[in-house]
Amino acid sequence: MLYDIFIDPFVQMYDMPDFFLQVLWEGFVAGILYALIALGFVLIFKASGVFNFAQGIMVVFAGLTLVGLNENGVPAYLALALTIAAMGILAYGVERVVMRPLVNQPDIILLMATIGLTYFLIGFGEFVFGGEPKQMITEELGLPTGSTAFEFGERGLVILQHIDIAAAVIAVLMVAALGIFFNKTRIGRALRAVADDHQAALSVGISLNQIWAIVWFAAGLVALATGIMWGARSDVSFALEIVAFKALPVLILGGFTSIPGAIVGGLIIGFGEKIGELYWGGLVGGGIESWLAYIIALIFLLFRPQGLFGERIIERV
Amino acid sequence: MFYREAGQFKTSYKADQALMPILQDRVGLLVILAVAFVVIPVFANDFFLTSIMIPFLVFSLAAIGLNVLTGFCGQLSLGTGAFMGVGAYAAYKLTSIFPDANVILMVLLSGVFSAAIGAVFGLPSLRIKGLYLAVTTLAAQFFLEWCFIRIPWLYNYNASGAIEIPHREAFGVVVSGAEATPIVRYFIVLGITALIAYLMANVLRGRIGRSWMMIRDMDIAAELMGIRPLQTKLMAFAVSSYICGVAGAMMVFFWLNAAEPSSYSISLSFQILFMVILGGLGSLSGAFMGAAFIWILPVFLKFIPGTIGINVAAETVEHITFMVVGALIIFFLIVEPHGFARLWQIAKQKLRVWPFPY
Amino acid sequence: MKSIKQIALGTAVALGVGFSGLATTVAQAEDANYVPLLTYRTGPFAASGIHIANGMHDYLKMLNERDGGIGGVKLELEECETGYNAQKGVECYEATKGKGALVYNPYSTGITLQLIPKAGVDKIPVLSMGYGLSAAADGSVFPWVFNVPDTYWDGASVVIKYIGEQEGGLDNLKGKKIGYIFLDAGYGREPIPLLEQLAEKYGFELLQYPVGVKEMQNQSSQWLNVRRDRPDYMVMWGWGAMNPTAIKEAVKIRFPMDKFIGVWWSAGDDDAAAGGEGAKGYKAMNFSGVGSDFPALDDIKKHVVDAGLSSTDASSIGGTLYNRGVLNSVIIAEGIRTAQELTGKKVITGEDMRMGLEALNLDEARLKELGLAGFAHPMKVTCEDHAGSHPVFIQEWDGKQWRQASGWIEPMTDIVRPLLEAAAAEYAEKNAPWPVRTEPCPN
Secondary structure (H helix, E strand, C coil): CHHHHHCHHHHHHHHCHHHHHHHHHHHHHHHHHHHHHHHHHHHHHHHHCCCCCCHHHHHHHHHHHHHHHHHCCCCHHHHHHHHHHHHHHHHHHHHHHHHHHHCCCCHHHHHHHHHHHHHHHHHHHHHHHCCCCECCCCCCCCCCCCEEEEEECCCEEEEEEHHHHHHHHHHHHHHHHHHHHHHHCHHHHHHHHHHHCHHHHHHCCCCHHHHHHHHHHHHHHHHHHHHHHHHHHCCECCCHHHHHHHHHHHHHHHCCCCHHHHHHHHHHHHHHHHHHHHHHHHHHCCCCHHHHHHHHHHHHHHHCCCCCCCCCCCCCC | CCCCCCCCCCCCHHHHCCCCCCHHHHHHHHHHHHHHHHHHHHHCCHHHHHHHHHHHHHHHHHHHHHHHHHHHCCCCCCCHHHHHHHHHHHHHHHHHHCCCCCHHHHHHHHHHHHHHHHHHHHHHHHCCCHHHHHHHHHHHHHHHHHHHHHCHHHHCCCCCCCEECCCEEECCEEEECCCCCHHHHHHHHHHHHHHHHHHHHHHHCCHHHHHHHHHHHCHHHHHHCCCCHHHHHHHHHHHHHHHHHHHHHHHHHHHHCEECHHHHCHHHHHHHHHHHHHHCCCCHHHHHHHHHHHHHHHHHHHHHHHHCCCCCCHHHHHHHHHHHHHHHHHHHHHHCCCHHHHHHHHHHHHHHHCCCCC | CHHHHHHHCCCCHHHHHHHHHHHHCCCCCCCEEEEEEEECCCCCCHHHHHHHHHHHHHHHHHHHHHHCCECCEEEEEEEEECCCCHHHHHHHHHHHHCCCECCECCCCHHHHHHHHHHHHHHCCCEECCCCCCHHHHECCCCCCEECCCCCHHHHHHHHHHHHHHHCCCHHHHCCCEEEEEEECCHHHHCCHHHHHHHHHHHCCEEEEEEECHHHCCCCHHHHHHHHHHCCCEEEEECCCCHHHHHHHHHHHCCCCHHHEEECHHHCCHHHHHCCHHHHCCCEEEECCCCCCCCHHHHHHHHHHHCCCCCCCCHHHCCCHHHHHHHHHHHHHHHHHHHHHHHHCCCCCCHHHHHHHHHCCEECHHHHHHCCCCCCCCCEECCCCECCCCCCEEEEEECCCCEEECCCCECCCHHHHHHHHHHHHHHHHHHCCCCCCCCCCCCC
16 A cells, blocks of 8 residues: 555656656646636736636636637637637726726625626626537637657657647747736836735826726736637537636645746646646546645645745734 | 614513514514415425425525634635535435434434534634635535545445435424425425524524634634634534535435535535625525525526516526626625625614604 | 325414415316426536437427327427536426426436436336436336436447457457546446446456546546556547547547447537547447438428527537437327327326336337338337337447448347346335335336
8 A cells, every 4th residue: 555655656657757758748738727727817816806716717708709709700810809809898897897896895705796707707608609619710720730749768659739839838928928018018017006005006196997907808818818728628618617616726826916826836736636646546546636736735825825926924913 | 663673671681682682573583484384385386395495495504504604703615515515425324324213313413524524624724814715625625526426435335426315204204205295395494494593593692603703803813812713713614514514414305305426516615605695794694585596586587487478498598597697696796795684784774764764 | 195294283284285285286288298308508518418409309399390299289398407407407397397297308317316216206207318327227116217228238238249349259358458438427437337247257457537527628637547558448428528528638649549439428429520530430329310311300400490490500400419319309209199099198197108108119110100210229118128229339430420330239138137127126225115116017
């Protein structure tokens, strides 16, 4: 038993290095995708203190809009542009209808409002596009679809999907773009000011409403990118929404307010759960992936309650 | 005018500290109980009992359970569904181990198991707070769900992986299984819910309830005043999980008759959380109002178009239900973030001064 | 009734029970047979559910339009959305049973399990066509439950038999590895006992890869495991969004698709199409016709779809799952027709329907008459065997559409049946006191 837990997995890793590499790669890709979802959460939480539960459904919604438009004869790139516009409208609508009247409410109320938004978007999305899953228009968007296999040793084989590589590249570009946006532009600085202190930001003439709409829009763009990538891996359907729960342990690992935290957290969870599932999962019947991420995050939290990159929580009486 | 307490004098401390010091409240409660125990059984049909009243009561009880934790002790939990599941599986195991025991007793006993598990998962609450805690309770949710699937002992090695409620009798009446009549089930569920609600109403205004509220309002201050945070929080987790566990057991024994692990999934947790928030955090009557809103509204939306003759496709109704429920949740949060309980208080105030509001 | 009175005695409630009893006997429609359809066009399993729902609805609607119903009596159809959710399923059941429902098709193993004990009490049969509790095929224990034409155990034995054929005989399975990837719910777990028994008998190794409902679209771990274990064959019991994802992942790890066989619920056109070119060669079991080349389907197109009476997209007629829905409705319709013949009544009740289903005899001549020659294997239900027919064929995806890849394969009844009876007896024992069958046998 002890051998199975402490030694055998490592022996396996050594015996089949190609497989181990493949596991690491899958973990990396999964981690990137979790990180992308988490990124959407972080953007909104940073600027408005709202834990946006609707990020998962926004991913589905963005993907569905894109594919749905394309199915109705809109060319792929135009559909992409229209989807971006739709996310903009959604962001404005959310800010105007949901966020603005709820300003200054406790966290839990804002959380509930986003869950309400989730319900609304599920109904609305199915109402408009129907409940059947759609295939992502990967090729039409000019994304690669093939795969490359690397021979490795005697019968070793590591298969890299081009779409996964693209996902990684897009994620990196996206984080870089966000970084530049936050640090170098006027709006970006305003965003950081709002994140630091709402009232101080207001007093120097930053419009909270405008900033929030922008942040929701940015989160919408991240959701669109995530939707395309997840959609290309499986399908665009409402079942995808459940995957978004995986972003929550990523968030608590990385901290609610840190963009690098979301990336690092995503990778830790991605690697952790794949390695855990493949090398240790068999001992308890498999399927531990569904909760392993949470347990990792939970144990981690016991030692560092504010997450990896989170700001230290200081409580005053 | 309608709700005046003027002229109701208390002549003893006992009367002053009664659960319902105001006459109108007592009358109102009696009316509600009379409706619940007499009018509904007399006039309701099977559909109303099994699809509206029983689920409503089960959910109300679960909402009371979550309210103890979230509303009174301030610990946000997303693991309610799993704790209800623990109750259900525990009750199922208990009845299969002791086939001759009274099912109602077993259901009440099953809560003890979920209380224990709830307390274990409540341990991190000492260090982790707020939304972070909410996410860690998700660990409980997913881990327990996995257990319901992967530990075949829990469902007696049924090939289907589901628990099926056996036929049981108590007091000479069939109380569970397919033959149990809706009326019998309704009375059991109503009885248990009313009993626990009554007990909780008393616990919450006593020493224990007040210590929970101190922790909720400011835990450091409470600690300084001699409240032990660990015991108090764990007790809140245990009591809350006990109530949720009983509700979960009732859900499968007296309502669904069979349950798969997916019956106790994360969406159930959210459903209960909705009820608590919309009903009003920290209010027992709010739990009932929230449950009524979240459960009964979709049922009505689903069946009303058909009964009034509008022919809408089943899936369109479902989509619209989602949209309406979502929009109403946002609407109520905007209009009254403190829930129906607060609306009711405002209404009472209006009634008190009517017709001369100034 | 006795039990109600005991509680009511001595209380004011006693009076009320009579009233509520009155209220529940909702007047049955005089001139129509009421068939509720529990469907799901929303939720995570909508992908598969929509086609089934369309097929079920369209065929019965077509009978209404073309023939004015069955036996001169119109069918009153009502869809109730369950979302594959057991709570909503029970809600739909309670809401519709009072209207004189003839039969229930839950299309979810979870909901089926909840309805099985109720069926006998409310006297409404449950028709779980090719899903639900395998043991329910034992009509002597489950008189109210029908799973024509196949149980999951039949299906599992056919898969193994087919694999055996591919390998040149069942004895050659010794030492082979067969992977089983399944939806980790009642549905996917149902065949495991049989597969384990067969593994023991034929000496192959059964590797299990459960896919959680939450993980349906995130199966990379399961398929990495497959890659490591290198099973010789993969068998899939998937549903909804799980199917296309699994096929994509299989393509991704370059698993040989002709050694990948799905159950009849993993046989949707969208499911296979998701794998693109790479999915060519993917196989699935099936028991309902392939393609739209049947007179009855033309009638559906003419009377229902083109007439705008359905939400079906004309191009999806003839898809595997659509045809499955149609076959389901054929069984309902033939059950009603048989019941009408047996009882001489036009408007029948759930009890009559049970008789009708039990006497169901859908032979080739009758299928031809219905315009469905070759659409299904002839099925004949008996009082002992509620699964009726059994043979299943294998179909193969050629990159564009399904085509039949084998003849009808008989399941290993000699192994399945005893296991089935044992399971039925066990179910009855666990749910004691399970009612002993008193219903008369119509044939």
